[in-house]
Amino acid sequence: MISKKTVVSGTLLILFDIFAYNVGLYIKELSSSPYKARYPASLLSLSIEHILMVTVATLFSVIVGVLLGVIATRKWGNDFLYPINLIASVSQSFPPVAVLAIAVPIVGFGSKPILIALFAYGLFPIIQNTIAGIKSIEPSIKEASIGMGMGATDILVKVELPLAAGTILAGVKTTTIINIGVAAVGAVVGAGGLGAPMISGLIDENQFYIAYASIAIAFLSIFMDSLLTDLETIVTIGSSRKSQSRS
Amino acid sequence: MIKLDNVSKSYNQTRVIDCISLEILKGELFVIIGPSGSGKTTLLKMINKMIQPTTGKIYIDGVDISSIKGELLRRRIGYVIQDIGLLPHMSVKENVSIVPKLLKMNKKKIEEKVVRILDMVGLDPSIYLNKYPSQLSGGQAQRVGIARALAADAQVLLMDEPFGALDPITKSHLQNQISRIHKKLNKTIVFVTHDIDEAIKIASRIAVIKDGRLVQVDTPKNILSKPKNEFIVSFLGSDRALKKLSRLYVKDFMHKADRINLAGKDLGYLTDAVTKNYIWITNENDILKGWADLSDSDQDNKRQVSYIEVDYKMFAAGVDETLKDTVSKMLWHSSKVLPVCKEDGKLIGEIDLADIITKT
Amino acid sequence: MPIVEFVFIGINLYAFRFLSYYPNRIAANKPVFLSNISPIFFLVLEISVLVAIFINGFVTKSNLVKIFNLLFCFAFVNLLIYISAEYAQKVYIENHIARVSLSFGFWLSEFFIYLILLDSLKNMNGFWKNLVISVFFVTIFIFLFSGFLNNIDIVREYYERKNQFARELYMHIWLSLGSVVAALLLALPLGLLAYRKRRISEKIFAVLNVIQTIPSIAMFGILMVPLSYLSSRSQFLARLGVAGIGYAPAIIALVLYAMLPITRNIYTGLKNVPSHLRQASIGMGMNNNQLLFRVEIPLGITEILTGIRISLIQTIGNTALAALIGAGGLGVFIFQGLGESSNSLILLGVLPLIVMAIVADILMQIIISLFAGKSYDKTG
Numbered sequence: 001m002i003s004k005k006t007v008v009s010g011t012l013l014i015l016f017d018i019f020a021y022n023v024g025l026y027i028k029e030l031s032s033s034p035y036k037a038r039y040p041a042s043l044l045s046l047s048i049e050h051i052l053m054v055t056v057a058t059l060f061s062v063i064v065g066v067l068l069g070v071i072a073t074r075k076w077g078n079d080f081l082y083p084i085n086l087i088a089s090v091s092q093s094f095p096p097v098a099v100l101a102i103a104v105p106i107v108g109f110g111s112k113p114i115l116i117a118l119f120a121y122g123l124f125p126i127i128q129n130t131i132a133g134i135k136s137i138e139p140s141i142k143e144a145s146i147g148m149g150m151g152a153t154d155i156l157v158k159v160e161l162p163l164a165a166g167t168i169l170a171g172v173k174t175t176t177i178i179n180i181g182v183a184a185v186g187a188v189v190g191a192g193g194l195g196a197p198m199i200s201g202l203i204d205e206n207q208f209y210i211a212y213a214s215i216a217i218a219f220l221s222i223f224m225d226s227l228l229t230d231l232e233t234i235v236t237i238g239s240s241r242k243s244q245s246r247s
Numbered sequence: 248m249i250k251l252d253n254v255s256k257s258y259n260q261t262r263v264i265d266c267i268s269l270e271i272l273k274g275e276l277f278v279i280i281g282p283s284g285s286g287k288t289t290l291l292k293m294i295n296k297m298i299q300p301t302t303g304k305i306y307i308d309g310v311d312i313s314s315i316k317g318e319l320l321r322r323r324i325g326y327v328i329q330d331i332g333l334l335p336h337m338s339v340k341e342n343v344s345i346v347p348k349l350l351k352m353n354k355k356k357i358e359e360k361v362v363r364i365l366d367m368v369g370l371d372p373s374i375y376l377n378k379y380p381s382q383l384s385g386g387q388a389q390r391v392g393i394a395r396a397l398a399a400d401a402q403v404l405l406m407d408e409p410f411g412a413l414d415p416i417t418k419s420h421l422q423n424q425i426s427r428i429h430k431k432l433n434k435t436i437v438f439v440t441h442d443i444d445e446a447i448k449i450a451s452r453i454a455v456i457k458d459g460r461l462v463q464v465d466t467p468k469n470i471l472s473k474p475k476n477e478f479i480v481s482f483l484g485s486d487r488a489l490k491k492l493s494r495l496y497v498k499d500f501m502h503k504a505d506r507i508n509l510a511g512k513d514l515g516y517l518t519d520a521v522t523k524n525y526i527w528i529t530n531e532n533d534i535l536k537g538w539a540d541l542s543d544s545d546q547d548n549k550r551q552v553s554y555i556e557v558d559y560k561m562f563a564a565g566v567d568e569t570l571k572d573t574v575s576k577m578l579w580h581s582s583k584v585l586p587v588c589k590e591d592g593k594l595i596g597e598i599d600l601a602d603i604i605t606k607t
Numbered sequence: 608m609p610i611v612e613f614v615f616i617g618i619n620l621y622a623f624r625f626l627s628y629y630p631n632r633i634a635a636n637k638p639v640f641l642s643n644i645s646p647i648f649f650l651v652l653e654i655s656v657l658v659a660i661f662i663n664g665f666v667t668k669s670n671l672v673k674i675f676n677l678l679f680c681f682a683f684v685n686l687l688i689y690i691s692a693e694y695a696q697k698v699y700i701e702n703h704i705a706r707v708s709l710s711f712g713f714w715l716s717e718f719f720i721y722l723i724l725l726d727s728l729k730n731m732n733g734f735w736k737n738l739v740i741s742v743f744f745v746t747i748f749i750f751l752f753s754g755f756l757n758n759i760d761i762v763r764e765y766y767e768r769k770n771q772f773a774r775e776l777y778m779h780i781w782l783s784l785g786s787v788v789a790a791l792l793l794a795l796p797l798g799l800l801a802y803r804k805r806r807i808s809e810k811i812f813a814v815l816n817v818i819q820t821i822p823s824i825a826m827f828g829i830l831m832v833p834l835s836y837l838s839s840r841s842q843f844l845a846r847l848g849v850a851g852i853g854y855a856p857a858i859i860a861l862v863l864y865a866m867l868p869i870t871r872n873i874y875t876g877l878k879n880v881p882s883h884l885r886q887a888s889i890g891m892g893m894n895n896n897q898l899l900f901r902v903e904i905p906l907g908i909t910e911i912l913t914g915i916r917i918s919l920i921q922t923i924g925n926t927a928l929a930a931l932i933g934a935g936g937l938g939v940f941i942f943q944g945l946g947e948s949s950n951s952l953i954l955l956g957v958l959p960l961i962v963m964a965i966v967a968d969i970l971m972q973i974i975i976s977l978f979a980g981k982s983y984d985k986t987g
Contacts, residue, residue, distance in 0.1 A: 083611050086722055095924025101941045101953045144332025146297060148346050149321030162336050181822025188945055198828055202931060207832050214828025218821045225820045
């Protein structure tokens with residue numbers, strides 16, 4: 001269920017968060033570097049802050065994104081399907097940074113524009129994947145469900161969403177990973193998280209800060225990617241139940 | 248029980264169903280048949296309101312269905328489609344339980360019912376209850392589809408080319424199964440197919456549709472004997488005479504058979520005792536052992552006798568056998584007459600090709 | 608159905624600020640609504656939006672509707688630009704220090720026009736499509752070069768930094784293109800290896816996937832430390848300009864990221880060659896290399912080129928971040944703009960970036976279609 005990769009990367013992340021400064025201080029002594037080797041905030045708190053930013057934004061993206069994706073695939077919402085799909089695919093060709101760059105002038109500085117940028121940009125992979133997931137369900141399944149007398153809500157909740165869940169989760173995974181990166185860049189406009197030591201390090205040319213931030217972000221993204229892949233596997237197996245037939 | 252009153256359906260400017268009126272009686276297995284694109288699926292789907300008629304009314308048990316909410320109507324009608332449509336993320340048990348759960352039936356009762364129904368469609372519940380659709384073969388999956396349609400005790404079953412995607416052997420088994428279920432549960436079944444043999448095999452009555460219009464509605468026997476026009480004749484196929492034979496049975500065409508027990512006698516005895524050209528030979532238990540051929544004479548016009556031993560299992564016709572199978576046997580054995588035996592071999596009559604030709 | 612977009616445009620023009628007015632560099636900006644600038648224009652535009660909605664909703668001849676929409680887009684785009692430029696010019700005459708910049712309402716309307724445009728171009732054949740797009744771009748360039756737009760903030764920023772812009776644009780193209788080419792050279796043998804030895808392919812893709820998972824900014828950071836250490840130890844490297852910051856970590860990271868789409872598509876492109884063709888070729892007596900060069904690569908070329916296309920677009924986006932570590936590129940303007948809270952500067956970086964991505968996409972699609980014609984679809 002939970003794969004080796006998830007456990008290993010998670011453990012590495014926590015270990016790094018706890019011991020990085022110690023190692024850094026040791027290296028500082030050895031190399032007699034003039035730079036500060038201990039950042040004012042603990043890596044653990046920064047990691048948690050980062051995870052929180054990403055999780056909150058992604059959660060909202062999921063709620064709104066799945067909603068919009070579902071609307072786009074309803075018969076009555078069909079008019080919206082094309083524009084929504086179009087906006088989604090066009091936006092995917094915007095580099096993520098651009099979204100941040102556009103959100104700031106509108107909303108201002110601090111954590112808020114980051115959350116909004118993360119939310120907005122993360123919306124599109126989720127919308128696209130929700131639409132793709134629902135559309136990939138075999139039409140005979142939907143026809144049988146209608147023919148049985150299942151109501152529209154029942155069909156959505158008991159058939160369409162469970163069967164599309166794997167694809168939707170793949171979209172959530174994409175969003176989350178992109179968001180981790182954008183949130184890091186967000187430090188440029190004052191957001192917290194692991195981007196803070198990175199940007200600070202870039203400004204002062206402090207190798208320690210840069211190293212702490214990069215390695216922590218790397219572990220974090222590998223961990224979250226692996227965790228979500230595990231989730232995706234669980235959900236997909238749950239909905240199609242072992243493609244190896246025993247009959 | 249189901250009445251279609253002047254029903255039409257148009258899409259944009261095309262008329263797909265053109266003023267069809269028909270009545271399906273309670274307990275019938277009513278087959279709708281026609282070439283592809285004739286509108287038969289559209290007609291079927293109007294009965295459970297998956298398609299709305301453009302004009303006309305549909306009544307089920309006297310009630311105009313336009314006044315009933317679609318999804319509520321469909322919970323009371325079983326629906327089986329060619330691609331089956333089992334929900335892949337649910338087990339067989341969960342799939343079959345869907346409509347009973349929607350109808351808020353008692354959980355215990357649902358469980359018992361699922362077991363009973365799986366048995367009725369020929370699936371061993373102990374094996375199949377917890378299997379998933381991906382683990383089933385086509386035939387097994389469609390049996391589950393039928394079980395699902397029966398689960399809510401619907402009085403009406405709609406079936407849209409349900410066996411179209413199955414191999415011939417499975418198809419035949421399932422046709423027999425549905426006939427059995429029909430007789431046992433006395434459901435009204437509306438069955439769409441393009442396979443005329445299937446229709447003739449199982450139908451109580453057949454409705455032939457072409458280009459959205461009703462051509463003929465009648466029993467299989469009548470359609471075969473009295474096809475209304477050229478189209479039906481060609482639709483039935485050039486072997487329609489043989490098709491007719493598939494709904495007629497030996498027991499209605501056989502007559503008494505003369506026989507002799509040869510115990511303790513020799514063949515010569517027969518030339519005097521028997522005037523016909525042949526006679527069946529049985530043992531003391533009246534079981535068929537062979538037949539004696541007395542059709543030959545020698546130069547002096549004295550009758551010759553030869554004895555041919557037969558295995559009744561291969562040679563004799565069964566009482567419930569279709570005439571089609573009997574004629575096939577006659578051809579196989581190059582014989583215009585066949586004995587009719589019970590399962591244990593007891594000779595109970597004979598059947599003559601001449602009778603089949605003149606009386607059908 | 609573009610009706611939705613039209614409705615949004617209509618709402619947009621009324622509700623959101625169209626331009627922003629900055630009395631001077633320090634003071635807060637004032638929102639300027641379309642209705643403020645010229646009530647007449649505003650009414651004309653809103654009425655034409657209503658007309659457009661009506662036509663899209665009730666006229667059944669789809670070709671006429673499409674042509675109408677195209678003309679509408681063309682007129683609208685140019686009108687909006689014209690109104691903004693005119694207003695900016697007026698403001699400039701009254702007050703030399705004040706600035707006018709294009710704001711949310713303007714950009715959002717243009718975005719919806721873009722969507723309507725895409726919708727109208729949907730079923731057109733390639734030649735007409737490209738013609739229409741070219742016409743749009745040409746008119747905008749005419750506007751630009753005529754100097755009429757010079758008083759709009761973003762254009763002014765450009766003129767103030769013309770040389771720097773050219774430099775960074777060139778750097779961006781250099782970095783993106785160079786990285787993709789380098790990645791291609793590395794990915795070709797790697798992809799072939801993955802294809803030939805399936806067991807290694809798992810490991811190769813596992814590594815590439817991990818790399819892809821790491822956000823680019825972290826990758827830059829991870830490369831910076833060892834590179835700065837190396838360059839401090841090696842005169843040779845230092846002379847080349849290799850350092851902890853600058854183009855070195857940027858290119859290495861960009862190349863690493865660019866490799867996955869290309870490698871993956873080489874692998875799947877070759878793998879998806881129908882096996883009966885492979886059997887036939889081997890049966891004819893081809894050896895592995897002949898099979899590769901005469902059968903597998905020609906048949907898989909579309910997929911491989913698509914991988915390069917994906918890689919290129921991704922890399923153009925990734926390069927924007929390279930500015931953070933001193934490598935230059937259009938990202939310089941984005942981050943400078945973020946730092947100075949100057950929207951125009953940000954857009955000076957973002958807009959060319961998006962245009963570059965679109966142009967690269969179109970160019971790659973043209974290249975792919977050149978090869979697709981020969982893709983031997985009818986293999987029977």
